[in-house]
Amino acid sequence: MHELSIACELVRVAEQAARAERAYKVTAVFLRLGALAGVVRESLEFAWDLATEGSLLAGSQLVVEPVALAARCETCERIVQPESPPILRCPHCGNYTPELLAGRELQLRALDIERAPVDAATAPASTPR
Template sequence: MHELSIAASLVESVEQAARRAGAQRVARVFLRLGALSGVAKDALLFGYDVATAGTLLEGSRLVIEEVAVAVHCETCRRDVKLSSIQDFRCPVCGQPCAQIAAGRELEITGIEIEVADDASLQAESA
């Protein structure tokens, strides 16, 4: 299951960023996931739960924003959403479109962290 390794590297980079920010805990991670990213949402959520165990992200929530596939139509001169990823044709004029404008996203758009407000907490762990 390649979602598990994707989740693991995602957790790793978020944890690094969280540590740099002085976080005690990560509460939520926001991710944009395109329909063409090749990643199954449910499998990624499962992988996330596994990968976060024992990290700053343990118990946090992965919030996934799904991005539909859009192509750029030369004829209509604009980006149009595809009705099906089986059919790469403009739904407006019917021309074949190969220029993908959206749908490949697999990106972290934000994280929500908890920072200790008590300095003694940090002293304890030092």
């Protein structure tokens, strides 16, 4: 399954970022997913538990933030939301809009992590949030 290998790659990148932040656990992963990214959201969510098993992300929640299509129509000279992908046409004039500005995102946006406490001697008694 295509989405499983994508999930594994996301886990690898997220784990690297989490370790750099001295995290011992990742509780949530926020992902921007474009409508034309070529990834089925449901399959990705389905693969998540398997992909995160045994990693810092085990038991974490995958939060998918969908990104709508946006393209520039050269005829109308404005940003439009093309209809009926993968053939992208301007909903106003019907011309092709090959210049896609958004919709192909597959982007790790943020992580919720739990971090090991900083050196107890220097850490304040209560950390303001």
